[in-house]
Amino acid sequence: MSLRDNxxxxxxxxxxxxxxxxxxxxxxxxxxxxxxxxxxxxxxxIDTDNLRKYPSFVCTExxxxxxxxxxxxxxxxxxxxxxxxxxxxCFMTFFNSDKAVLFPDITYSFYPVWCSLYGIPYEQxxxxxxxxxxxxxxxxxxxxxxxxxxxxxxxxxLSSEDVEYIVRYNKDSVVIIDEAYVDFGGESVVPLIHKxxxxxVVHTYSKSRNLAGIRVGYAMMCSELNAALEAVKxxxxxxxxxxxxxxxxxxxxxxxxxxxxxxxxxxxxxxxxVSELDRLGFKTLPSAANFIFSTHPAYSAxxxxxxxxxxxxxxxxxxKPRISDYLRITIGTGAEMSTLIAALEEYIK
Amino acid sequence: MSLRDNxxxxxxxxxxxxxxxxxxxxxxxxxxxxxxxxxxxxxxxIDTDNLRKYPSFVCTExxxxxxxxxxxxxxxxxxxxxxxxxxxxCFMTFFNSDKAVLFPDITYSFYPVWCSLYGIPYEQxxxxxxxxxxxxxxxxxxxxxxxxxxxxxxxxxLSSEDVEYIVRYNKDSVVIIDEAYVDFGGESVVPLIHKxxxxxVVHTYSKSRNLAGIRVGYAMMCSELNAALEAVKxxxxxxxxxxxxxxxxxxxxxxxxxxxxxxxxxxxxxxxxVSELDRLGFKTLPSAANFIFSTHPAYSAxxxxxxxxxxxxxxxxxxKPRISDYLRITIGTGAEMSTLIAALEEYIK
Numbered sequence: 049m050s051l052r053d054n055x056x057x058x059x060x061x062x063x064x065x066x067x068x069x070x071x072x073x074x075x076x077x078x079x080x081x082x083x084x085x086x087x088x089x090x091x092x093x094i095d096t097d098n099l100r101k102y103p104s105f106v107c108t109e110x111x112x113x114x115x116x117x118x119x120x121x122x123x124x125x126x127x128x129x130x131x132x133x134x135x136x137x138c139f140m141t142f143f144n145s146d147k148a149v150l151f152p153d154i155t156y157s158f159y160p161v162w163c164s165l166y167g168i169p170y171e172q173x174x175x176x177x178x179x180x181x182x183x184x185x186x187x188x189x190x191x192x193x194x195x196x197x198x199x200x201x202x203x204x205x206l207s208s209e210d211v212e213y214i215v216r217y218n219k220d221s222v223v224i225i226d227e228a229y230v231d232f233g234g235e236s237v238v239p240l241i242h243k244x245x246x247x248x249v250v251h252t253y254s255k256s257r258n259l260a261g262i263r264v265g266y267a268m269m270c271s272e273l274n275a276a277l278e279a280v281k282x283x284x285x286x287x288x289x290x291x292x293x294x295x296x297x298x299x300x301x302x303x304x305x306x307x308x309x310x311x312x313x314x315x316x317x318x319x320x321x322v323s324e325l326d327r328l329g330f331k332t333l334p335s336a337a338n339f340i341f342s343t344h345p346a347y348s349a350x351x352x353x354x355x356x357x358x359x360x361x362x363x364x365x366x367x368k369p370r371i372s373d374y375l376r377i378t379i380g381t382g383a384e385m386s387t388l389i390a391a392l393e394e395y396i397k
Numbered sequence: 398m399s400l401r402d403n404x405x406x407x408x409x410x411x412x413x414x415x416x417x418x419x420x421x422x423x424x425x426x427x428x429x430x431x432x433x434x435x436x437x438x439x440x441x442x443i444d445t446d447n448l449r450k451y452p453s454f455v456c457t458e459x460x461x462x463x464x465x466x467x468x469x470x471x472x473x474x475x476x477x478x479x480x481x482x483x484x485x486x487c488f489m490t491f492f493n494s495d496k497a498v499l500f501p502d503i504t505y506s507f508y509p510v511w512c513s514l515y516g517i518p519y520e521q522x523x524x525x526x527x528x529x530x531x532x533x534x535x536x537x538x539x540x541x542x543x544x545x546x547x548x549x550x551x552x553x554x555l556s557s558e559d560v561e562y563i564v565r566y567n568k569d570s571v572v573i574i575d576e577a578y579v580d581f582g583g584e585s586v587v588p589l590i591h592k593x594x595x596x597x598v599v600h601t602y603s604k605s606r607n608l609a610g611i612r613v614g615y616a617m618m619c620s621e622l623n624a625a626l627e628a629v630k631x632x633x634x635x636x637x638x639x640x641x642x643x644x645x646x647x648x649x650x651x652x653x654x655x656x657x658x659x660x661x662x663x664x665x666x667x668x669x670x671v672s673e674l675d676r677l678g679f680k681t682l683p684s685a686a687n688f689i690f691s692t693h694p695a696y697s698a699x700x701x702x703x704x705x706x707x708x709x710x711x712x713x714x715x716x717k718p719r720i721s722d723y724l725r726i727t728i729g730t731g732a733e734m735s736t737l738i739a740a741l742e743e744y745i746k
Contacts, residue, residue: 099610261448261640291610
């Protein structure tokens with residue numbers, strides 16, 4: 049028995065590139081807009097003396113703000129250090145069966161990583177040829193289901209009716225709907241948590257709330273599921289959300305007008321980008337997210353990715369089966385998207 | 398197979414009371430002093446526009462600041478969302494054996510909770526009658542060792558020589574030294590990470606850096622151990638440390654003068670409190686921490702705890718074997734300690 053035998057060795061997960069400096073960053077689905085002015089005020093008004101104390105354990109202010117956005121009760125909200133932590137703790141708590149957890153073969157790449165970390169059996173269910181989800185694929189014996197909706201990196205939305213179909217079928221296992229991108233064109237299934245006790249809906253402040261830097265995510269579910277999740281979380285880390293991030297997220301939740309303005313602008317810029325890409329011969333999947341997934345029949349996605357990088361424009365390329373002909377492009381400001389289109393026009397002409 | 402069968406059910410860990418309002422809070426070992434003025438400046442100077450982006454993944458600025466405090470390399474530092482998260486991930490990574498992990502019967506109450514969460518076998522080794530640690534108790538077959546030094550809630554310090562003895566013996570298992578309170582009277586064993594590849598030293602910004610509200614902890618160890626820990630962490634949550642907390646912690650690390658001033662004042666207030674408690678007939682264990690552990694031969698600790706609470710003075714009482722006659726009292730400002738002593742004098746006279 050050597051030292052190494054006592055240590056858990058896992059393959060490190062490698063996050064996307066974080067280029068610094070004067071670049072156009074369309075590779076990690078961040079918002080191109082600054083946080084709400086109310087968030088800035090909340091941070092500047094922090095009682096810094098109070099930072100000597102532990103943060104609020106109950107997070108009442110932030111939960112109240114979320115309750116202004118969704119018709120949920122305080123004990124139906126679970127908060128975490130980014131939606132990645134929320135999802136990781138959900139996997140640990142809710143996927144506790146010997147049966148395989150089901151999720152699409154093409155989806156958020158962290159799902160299989162969490163399964164490996166916690167020793168959860170899983171099965172990657174192939175998307176259809178057109179990258180859509182077939183709801184009946186998830187209606188069979190399983191240890192849980194997790195679906196990103198809209199899906200990533202495709203951007204394709206599954207209808208609320210199809211989500212409900214899957215939730216209704218799986219009454220004995222937990223169905224997690226990861227709605228990180230729902231505010232850019234989808235409709236949240238949060239109201240269904242009052243109808244189904246096996247549904248968990250996960251949201252984030254990193255995308256539509258322009259606050260990836262403060263690391264706040266949350267989930268909504270019935271109070272019984274939430275109690276089990278809180279118990280696991282409190283056996284891991286009692287104080288996951290620092291004082292400043294709690295205040296910033298509460299201010300962001302309260303500024304509904306700014307939220308609407310930012311998400312509307314992303315939708316408009318997405319429509320512009322898709323139509324311009326059409327003109328250049330790209331095929332783009334129908335997106336309900338703040339990114340698009342595009343391919344060009346005549347040019348290699350990898351070559352375009354490298355070319356754009358040389359022009360200081362960063363998009364995301366996945367060297368993986370089925371999607372290696374595609375680029376995932378985050379929707380930025382109008383000016384950023386025009387620069388992208390001009391660069392692509394130059395490349396393709 | 399019902400829904401409940403698929404869900405992991407754990408006993409919720411219950412953190413200490415967090416009373417609000419105008420109380421003297423000597424129950425959670427927070428600092429009575431505000432953060433350094435440099436921390437306040439760092440927070441007020443945050444580029445709030447940049448909060449739309451993910452935080453730094455590599456945390457170079459904060460690691461550089463820590464390297465000004467300790468002679469360690471960048472790849473020997475592991476950062477986390479409070480030292481609780483750091484410890485939890487260390488347990489998950491380093492205690493991966495079928496043999497029992499060893500720690501004292503009286504120590505930080507989260508250790509057995511993490512073992513239960515991750516299914517790690519453990520054995521609680523009784524402290525000696527005087528609440529000190531016998532180093533030879535940890536020199537036998539084990540799956541790892543974790544020792545809080547100074548220990549909590551006793552405040553008693555194990556000498557660096559005894560720590561090294563334990564680390565040297567256990568060359569095939571990881572020894573974690575949790576130095577959350579070391580800055581109030583102990584000597585860190587961080588230099589030993591260059592001599593032993595099985596040593597992990599955990600620190601926090603919540604105590605001597607006056608920043609419990611920002612949730613930053615860190616650990617130092619050889620780069621090989623750190624690589625294994627980083628891989629597990631990156632399989633859990635890539636971005637655990639938000640942008641504001643990184644900047645605040647870096648500023649706190651850099652302000653060495655303020656750190657020295659605050660820790661010196663705590664030591665002076667501790668000496669005053671111990672001598673006053675002596676005068677009132679209390680017996681206090683020798684403390685190297687920012688709290689003391691005291692008992693009175695003639696009065697029930699639980700009764701004193703309740704009495705102080707009625708006077709809006711919160712201390713910590715543990716209704717547990719061996720220590721139910723003791724109170725753990727955090728060292729506050731001079732004025733707070735005088736008020737405490739006056740209240741106790743009133744009770745005892």
